[in-house]
Amino acid sequence: MANFVKRVIGAMKVPAEYLLQRPITIQYPDERMEVPEGYRGHPLYTLNHCTLCRACERACPVNCIEFNIETKSDGTKYLKGFYLDLGRCLFCGFCADACPTDCMIMGPKLELMEFERGELVYGIKKFQKLTKEVQPYIRPYYKRSHAVKPKNCIGCLICVMTCPVDAISEVTVDGKRTISVDPEVCAGCGHCVSNCPGGVLDLVEYRGGSK
Amino acid sequence: MSWYDSALLNPVYSKALEILSPLITETGAKVLLALIESFIIIMFVMINVLVVVYLERKLLGRMMNRRGPVYAGPPIVWGFFQAIADFLKLLTKEVFRPARADPLTYTAGPAIVVFAGLAIGLMVPFGEGLVGLRNEASLLYIIALASLEPLGVMLCGLSSNNKYSLIGGSRAAAQMISYELPAILVLVTTALLAGSIDVLGIAKAQDIWYIILLPLGFVIYLITVLAELERTPFDIPEAESELVAGFMTEYGGMYYGMLMAAHYIGVFVTACLAVAVFLGGYGFYGMEILQASIHPALFTIVTLVVFLIKVYAVIFLLIWIRAAYFRLRIDQLLELGWKRLFPLAIVNLFWAMGILFAMG
Amino acid sequence: MAEMWVNFGPQHPFTHGLWRLKVKVDGETVTDVEPTIGYLHRGVEKIAENRTWYQFIPYNDRLCYVASIAWSEGYIGAVEKLMDIEPPERAKYLRTISFELQRIASHFVWLAAYAIDLGNFTAMLFAVREREFILDLLSRLTGHRMTYNYPRFGGVARDAPIGWEDRVVRNLNRIERKMKDFIDLMTENETFLKRVQGVGVLPRNKAKAWGVTGPVARGSGLKTDVRYNDPYLLYEEIGFEPVVMKDGDCYSRYMVRMQEIFESINISRDLAEKMPSGDIQIKAPKKPPEGEVFNRVEVPRGEASYYIVSNGGNSPYRLKIRSPAYIHIQSTKVIMPGHNVADLPAILGSLDVCLGDTDR
Numbered sequence: 018m019a020n021f022v023k024r025v026i027g028a029m030k031v032p033a034e035y036l037l038q039r040p041i042t043i044q045y046p047d048e049r050m051e052v053p054e055g056y057r058g059h060p061l062y063t064l065n066h067c068t069l070c071r072a073c074e075r076a077c078p079v080n081c082i083e084f085n086i087e088t089k090s091d092g093t094k095y096l097k098g099f100y101l102d103l104g105r106c107l108f109c110g111f112c113a114d115a116c117p118t119d120c121m122i123m124g125p126k127l128e129l130m131e132f133e134r135g136e137l138v139y140g141i142k143k144f145q146k147l148t149k150e151v152q153p154y155i156r157p158y159y160k161r162s163h164a165v166k167p168k169n170c171i172g173c174l175i176c177v178m179t180c181p182v183d184a185i186s187e188v189t190v191d192g193k194r195t196i197s198v199d200p201e202v203c204a205g206c207g208h209c210v211s212n213c214p215g216g217v218l219d220l221v222e223y224r225g226g227s228k
Numbered sequence: 229m230s231w232y233d234s235a236l237l238n239p240v241y242s243k244a245l246e247i248l249s250p251l252i253t254e255t256g257a258k259v260l261l262a263l264i265e266s267f268i269i270i271m272f273v274m275i276n277v278l279v280v281v282y283l284e285r286k287l288l289g290r291m292m293n294r295r296g297p298v299y300a301g302p303p304i305v306w307g308f309f310q311a312i313a314d315f316l317k318l319l320t321k322e323v324f325r326p327a328r329a330d331p332l333t334y335t336a337g338p339a340i341v342v343f344a345g346l347a348i349g350l351m352v353p354f355g356e357g358l359v360g361l362r363n364e365a366s367l368l369y370i371i372a373l374a375s376l377e378p379l380g381v382m383l384c385g386l387s388s389n390n391k392y393s394l395i396g397g398s399r400a401a402a403q404m405i406s407y408e409l410p411a412i413l414v415l416v417t418t419a420l421l422a423g424s425i426d427v428l429g430i431a432k433a434q435d436i437w438y439i440i441l442l443p444l445g446f447v448i449y450l451i452t453v454l455a456e457l458e459r460t461p462f463d464i465p466e467a468e469s470e471l472v473a474g475f476m477t478e479y480g481g482m483y484y485g486m487l488m489a490a491h492y493i494g495v496f497v498t499a500c501l502a503v504a505v506f507l508g509g510y511g512f513y514g515m516e517i518l519q520a521s522i523h524p525a526l527f528t529i530v531t532l533v534v535f536l537i538k539v540y541a542v543i544f545l546l547i548w549i550r551a552a553y554f555r556l557r558i559d560q561l562l563e564l565g566w567k568r569l570f571p572l573a574i575v576n577l578f579w580a581m582g583i584l585f586a587m588g
Numbered sequence: 589m590a591e592m593w594v595n596f597g598p599q600h601p602f603t604h605g606l607w608r609l610k611v612k613v614d615g616e617t618v619t620d621v622e623p624t625i626g627y628l629h630r631g632v633e634k635i636a637e638n639r640t641w642y643q644f645i646p647y648n649d650r651l652c653y654v655a656s657i658a659w660s661e662g663y664i665g666a667v668e669k670l671m672d673i674e675p676p677e678r679a680k681y682l683r684t685i686s687f688e689l690q691r692i693a694s695h696f697v698w699l700a701a702y703a704i705d706l707g708n709f710t711a712m713l714f715a716v717r718e719r720e721f722i723l724d725l726l727s728r729l730t731g732h733r734m735t736y737n738y739p740r741f742g743g744v745a746r747d748a749p750i751g752w753e754d755r756v757v758r759n760l761n762r763i764e765r766k767m768k769d770f771i772d773l774m775t776e777n778e779t780f781l782k783r784v785q786g787v788g789v790l791p792r793n794k795a796k797a798w799g800v801t802g803p804v805a806r807g808s809g810l811k812t813d814v815r816y817n818d819p820y821l822l823y824e825e826i827g828f829e830p831v832v833m834k835d836g837d838c839y840s841r842y843m844v845r846m847q848e849i850f851e852s853i854n855i856s857r858d859l860a861e862k863m864p865s866g867d868i869q870i871k872a873p874k875k876p877p878e879g880e881v882f883n884r885v886e887v888p889r890g891e892a893s894y895y896i897v898s899n900g901g902n903s904p905y906r907l908k909i910r911s912p913a914y915i916h917i918q919s920t921k922v923i924m925p926g927h928n929v930a931d932l933p934a935i936l937g938s939l940d941v942c943l944g945d946t947d948r
């Protein structure tokens with residue numbers, strides 16, 4: 018009997034407890050949750066350094082990327098149109114993984130609703146606008162990194178010049194000019210990687226001394 | 229007796245009668261004023277319903293660790309106008325009737341439910357002299373009207389031509405027979421103690437609140453109130469997880485709004501009744517001294533406030549219960565009603581008789 | 589009332605997805621049920637034949653979106669078997685932790701749905717609230733909140749951010765502390781126990797005969813759990829022991845899941861505390877060699893298995909998915925008849941079906 022009363026009254030305890038506490042909800046349009054670092058939003062075609070390799074197009078499981086590439090009379094290619102159908106996109110990130118130049122990235126934007134289905138097909142104009150909008154938020158996923166030991170470094174030192182935090186310095190090994198990277202200073206921006214003409218630099222994960 | 233007899237409205241009433249009588253004869257003026265009075269009472273109940281809706285949403289929200297309505301409304305009571313916004317939205321929606329529903333009963337159902345709630349409000353003593361309709365047998369009238377509400381629900385369910393509604397309606401009927409008897413027995417017990425079958429008489433007879441004399445009776449009454457209002461844990465006729473919305477499935481627009489309003493009117497008036505019968509009505513300790521020392525109109529307001537405070541305490545309890553419990557099954561309710569509450573109500577009756585003997 | 593057929597679904601609050609249960613009711617008693625599925629068929633198995641091995645990974649997430657990592661784990665594990673590769677140690681840890689976190693998240697979704705099925709909103713919101721802390725961990729790890737696309741052939745897509753392990757321990761400690769709310773509100777709540785105890789009994793022999801797996805089978809006293817019978821990832825080292833309850837009613841299925849939440853919390857917390865450093869991905873071949881493979885994993889709902897035939901080409905030649913919920917939906921036919929209409933949500937909720945993987 019005492020047990021029965023406890024089982025009936027006991028449940029009343031929890032709501033009363035919470036009545037006196039602060040609510041945990043976030044009032045969405047006014048307050049927003051922090052988007053975690055490295056969040057994989059929608060694919061964002063930033064147009065920077067696109068080599069028109071179409072690796073993203075091939076990687077996409079749902080064929081939602083469409084390139085319209087035209088060849089000029091002198092043989093150079095140029096991008097006439099680019100369409101990404103976010104209505105079909107799986108937000109899987111394979112396109113960003115496949116892109117060799119980090120031109121296709123997964124942007125941090127969350128709110129993508131449109132009134133019409135057709136407006137979800139993003140073109141070059143829209144991506145240009147979006148890129149400007151999100152530029153301050155674009156960060157590579159790896160917080161800290163150090164460059165892979167350059168095997169085929171030609172010693173042009175472009176990376177030393179581009180590094181905004183002076184993490185790369187010039188060293189001479191066996192009479193050959195090469196570079197050394199201080200991982201503690203490196204901000205992981207990836208500028209050196211995208212500027213390296215030999216393509217020998219790469220970002221790897223660096224987890225500090227212990228782990 | 230009416231609200232016009234109270235010290236608050238009496239001066240206004242005589243003034244209005246004086247002005248109107250030459251214009252539309254005395255009878256005409258009286259009829260007009262009576263109409264205005266019923267309008268005042270309905271408005272009073274409806275404003276309280278707004279408060280009840282707000283409290284339910286806000287308190288339930290806080291009990292669930294969320295905020296409840298926030299945007300529509302003035303500062304401090306954020307979200308107070310949410311109910312009005314909802315009402316306006318329902319008002320603008322299309323009123324439709326399923327093609328093969330029975331037109332008469334389909335419309336009559338919500339009307340009956342709303343009417344039953346408002347009509348009970350007429351008989352409740354809200355404060356000194358604030359009784360809309362004084363009757364020597366008002367408890368009987370209230371019991372009769374209270375059983376009208378499930379009838380309306382049943383009509384809604386049976387006339388919608390929908391299987392969910394049908395099951396909901398039949399559940400409402402089954403529910404009614406299970407709680408009705410204990411509820412009436414408990415109310416009769418209080419009448420027995422007070423020696424009156426007038427709600428005002430019962431309220432006034434409580435030198436010691438009946439919740440102290442009859443704790444068992446109050447618990448039984450609370451449970452039957454929950455069953456009568458179809459609130460958790462007895463929201464069986466509308467059980468949204470199996471019956472979609474139960475008897476309300478086919479109702480939309482303002483019909484739905486009426487059913488919702490009726491629910492909250494019911495919450496308010498049954499809480500009023502519980503206060504009048506168990507918590508000493510608008511009475512409080514030291515009432516006589518206060519009455520002698522201040523202006524009668526002011527005293528009426530004080531009693532009204534005291535009454536409302538008690539009512540909202542009961543409503544708080546109802547909201548709290550809603551946050552804590554799960555919905556029972558109809559057979560469990562029947563079992564509870566007949567096998568537990570009914571015998572306990574009889575025990576309660578004997579207990580009251582014992583008190584009567586003890587007090588001589 | 590005469591016997592009649594009532595459709596529960598395809599659009600109905602009770603179905604937890606898109607399917608239909610035709611229920612033959614005699615008044616309040618269910619005499620027969622007839623589950624109908626196929627409303628959510630997307631042809632996932634056929635899609636697999638037209639995608640490369642790599643491209644099919646995100647589709648597994650969408651089989652059951654509340655347990656997406658668990659399903660991709662099944663596919664990845666199968667293809668890894670075929671390729672005969674083994675992920676590095678750290679990747680195994682990350683995959684096991686995310687797998688168990690996913691189980692907690694999925695069980696919280698079930699808990700929320702179960703609470704609302706039985707008519708309590710508070711427990712539902714609390715469960716959703718606690719799930720948020722798991723989603724926080726997973727979104728930091730994988731970059732998404734729902735369809736993670738995380739495991740890869742021979743590793744994982746990306747490494748845990750710095751400080752993630754501490755966050756896992758912190759959030760799981762919080763959840764463990766807050767599980768007390770559910771114990772007070774559900775496990776020790778009389779109205780809840782009344783609804784689940786002795787309801788929907790699936791005896792041991794019937795459970796075996798109908799081939800149910802997962803918490804449903806373990807609730808009926810069958811000690812089946814792929815993590816225990818056929819360990820994969822790190823479960824061998826952990827020394828995993830499944831939770832088994834004997835009665836086979838809704839209550840024991842409920843208790844199995846509740847204890848599994850605790851178990852998963854312990855497993856992932858322990859693993860997070862001793863996570864090794866190292867590589868997260870080994871280089872996997874582009875496509876597996878010719879052959880066929882059968883792989884099973886314990887997704888939150890039971891035993892999921894993948895049967896894949898490869899002809900050495902770019903995409904699977906044939907891919908067959910076995911869904912646990914498909915069998916559980918069938919078993920409604922044995923469990924439900926003879927119960928009350930109001931018991932249907934209680935039983936179905938305790939089976940925890942997911943239509944995404946049932947219809948595929």
Ligand code: SF4
Nearest residue numbers: 077106107109110112
């Ligand atoms: S995110 Fe995935 S689905 Fe979307 S465009 Fe990139 S590859 Fe295609």
Ligand code: SF4
Nearest residue numbers: 067068070071073116
């Ligand atoms: S993969 Fe990158 S570089 Fe290649 S076409 Fe796509 S966006 Fe341009």
